[in-house]
Amino acid sequence: MVAKRKNYPPEFKRDALDLVHSSKDRSLTDIVRSLGIHLETLRNWVRDDKARREAADGGSDAGMTPADQDELKRLRRENARLREDHEVLRKAAAYFARETTR
Template structure:
């Protein structure tokens, strides 16, 4: 289970949108994240992370998109479960092979 989020999703979306709008208006990338973060009372690094992820999701920057990251995490969980089940099945088959083989001591 993931940790509770410090900032609501609406604030995240609004802050990212404000950064993009301010960049368009001024034509300047430098300082926009700091200004918006200070104005909204959000930590600058948190906003920088949200903007970076929005750029990746929007195709403006290379990286793993949010849906892809969620799918990867889901597949990794599934692989862990399957490996655990496989180990259990191997142990069970070895146990029953010993039980059924008359040549092996019990």
């Protein structure tokens, strides 16, 4: 039998993550016991939070050579420019599609 997924309120998740980050001397097992949740649930929240923070910081550049960091910056700029170009072309296509149906 598959266990039913529980949906926890965002405030509860945020408080649990704050507890993990502020309690370096407590194990995850101890924290999940006090919160009454499953260990894997908390591990998933911590992993997702870490990924979200790295994405907000522009990704993790730790361990990269200066050449790699320069290339990453160049590629990010190029990616942003290509996204802008794509958006302009999308809008132009929508405009011309409206014009041909009149």
